[in-house]
Amino acid sequence: MKTTINQVAKYLNQEVTIGVWLANKRSSGKIAFLQLRDGTGFIQGVVVKAEVSEETFQMAKSLTQESSLYVTGTIVEDTRSPFGYEMQLKEIEVIHEATDYPITPKEHGTEFLMDHRHLWLRSKKQHAIMQIRNQIIQATYQFFQKEGFVKVDPPILTGSAAEGTTELFHTKYFDEEAYLSQSGQLHMEAAAMALGRVFSFGPTFRAEKSKTRRHLIEFWMIEPEMAFVTHEESLEIQENYVQFIMESVLEHCTLELKILERNVETLEKIKAPFPRITYDKAIDMLKEKGFSDVEWGEDFGAPHETAIAESFDQPVFITHYPKDIKAFYMKPDPDRDDVVLCADLIAPEGYGEIIGGSARIDDLSLMEQRYEEHNLSGDAYQWYLDLRKYGSVPHAGFGLGLERTVAWISGVEHVRETIPFPRLLNRLYP
Template sequence: MKTTISQVSEHVNQEVTIGSWLANKRSSGKIAFLQLRDGTGFIQGVVVKAEVDEETFQLAKNMTQETSLYITGTVVEDTRSPFGYELQVKQLEVIHESSDYPITPKEHGTEFLMDHRHLWLRSKKQHAIMKIRNDIIRATYEYFNQNGYVKIDPPILTGASAEGTTELFHTKYFDEEAYLSQSGQLYMEAAAMAFGKVFSFGPTFRAEKSKTRRHLIEFWMIEPEMAFMDHEDSLIVQEEYVSYIAQSVLKNCRLELDVLERDVSKLENIQAPFPRITYDDAIKLLKEKGYDDIEWGEDFGAPHETAIAESFDKPVFITEYPANIKAFYMKPHPERPEVVLCADLIAPEGYGEIIGGSQRIDDLHLMEQRYKEHHLTGDAYEWYLELRKYGSVPHSGFGLGLERTVAWMSGVEHVRETIPFPRLLNRLYP
């Protein structure tokens, strides 16, 4: 009976055949232990010399790393294994013999591993990170589908910046100028006016010359947008959504979290509601912690975000940032027009901002004023202004960066390990 490693629990004490690769092995004179993977998981195959023919045992002893094979044996429970099962091998059939596999069990440098990313993905740790990423994606669709959101796909090629910044990848669109999208938000606002509650999930691009552990050139964003919702409504959605995906990872990825040696108590604590602190109070907190260089009106860097997060045991919202350091579309606070109705959600443990969100300007005249202040003209932005002309309503939205969220929930240090093929400042290969 053919099966997969992830399904062996359904075949205890039965003989099965699994298509797999040899991840590693060790052997003695009378027994060989084969560490096998098939994409769904990892399992140990035990080949006992006395229980197989000589050809099979010699094949097991001499098989090279990453050789592909069909392996047949009996599934047995094994309490010593983190997986809980192992395979008592009866037969081996080599599909393709691998030779000189470059990633050996010894330590390798990061650049070497990144150059071999197409192979590094096969390792147990990288496999665990990608499985956690996959569960976060699955839980994302589940959460928004269960709560009445419609998935809308904004364009990747756009005629203008979403936030008025210059960190864009420029390209030619036949005879016109075009850019790779840095956010689908403006288009999601249009979709919200048609469908009420929407979300997108897709790639975004930032031409930001940064080498920090939190930055990628190409990354994925989940961007919900909601009509008839104010800033407070949006914050509730954000904390419920983040709590939902965290609890999903805890439920579905225990084996992967164990592989990564993640402290699951940190994830168990991610449950709504989350604490909130205003930008004003965040400045005061930083001053108290000795950050005398930060002044009101300046944006927070990674050390500032980490210092703020250390004061809380859950993700924390920083709200009401100064208008002059935020995007043109954010709605001013009704009692303090110098700040806007926005929030960044800062993850604990030094992982920084994972969500940026705000209530959007819904007043036509104020948006026209913002257009003048930011020199936004032409067809590229006219359609966005029209959303305020024809049935404008209060609306809010946010964007969650997938890779930072995966890094935080996995407990890995650098976002380059949280995307299958990372694009970094000096890396476009493989």
């Protein structure tokens, strides 16, 4: 019976064949222990000299790292293994013998590993991170479908910027100027006016020359937009969404979290509703924590976000930022014109902002005023203005950065490990 590692529990005490790669091996005279992987998981294969042919045993001892094989043997329980099972091998067939595999079990520097990212992905830790990423994606689709959202795909090539403060990747679109999308939000607002509640999931690009552990040049965003939804209602959807994906990972990625040595108890505490503080309160908290030079009207950096998060064991919403440091489309607080109805969700443990969202301006005259203040081209943004001219409604939306969320839930320090092939300031290879 041919199967995969993640299905072996169905074949307890039965003989199966699995296509695998050799991740590592060791031997103790009369027994060889092979660490095997097949893409779905890892399992130990045990070769006992007395139970196989001499040729098979010698083959097991001489196998090289990352050689591909077909192995046949019996699945047995192994309480010592985090996986719970091992394979007592009877036959080994070499498909391809790998030689001089560059990533050995010894320690390697980050740059070396990044240069070999196409191979580093095979390691147990990287495999676990990718599985958690996959589970978050699955949970995202489940949550939004359950909540009545429609999946919509905004364009990646655009003729205008969603946020004027971020540098864009410029390209030629035949005889026009074009940019790689930094956000699908504006087009998602148009989709919300047609379909009510929508969400997108796709790549976005920021030409920021940043080298921090939180930044990528190319990253993936989940961006919901909702018609007839207030700012407060949006916050509830955000916290319920984060709780949903957390519960999904805790349920389905137990082994992966264990491999990453993640403190699961801290993740189990993540329950909605999340605490909320205003920008004004955040300024006061920072001054109390020793940030004496922080001034009202400044945006928060990583140290500020980390300091604020230290006061909570849950993600925390920081709401009502100053209008002048936020995007042109954010709706002003009706009781206070100098702040907008927005929120950033700051993850615990120093992982920073994972969600940014706001109520969107729905008043035509105010949006036209914003166009003037931000020197936005009427031609490039006319279609966006039309959304306020023809049946405008209160609406809100947000964007969750997938890689930062994966980093937080996985407990990984740097976002470069949370995407299969990271694009960094000085890295476009492999």
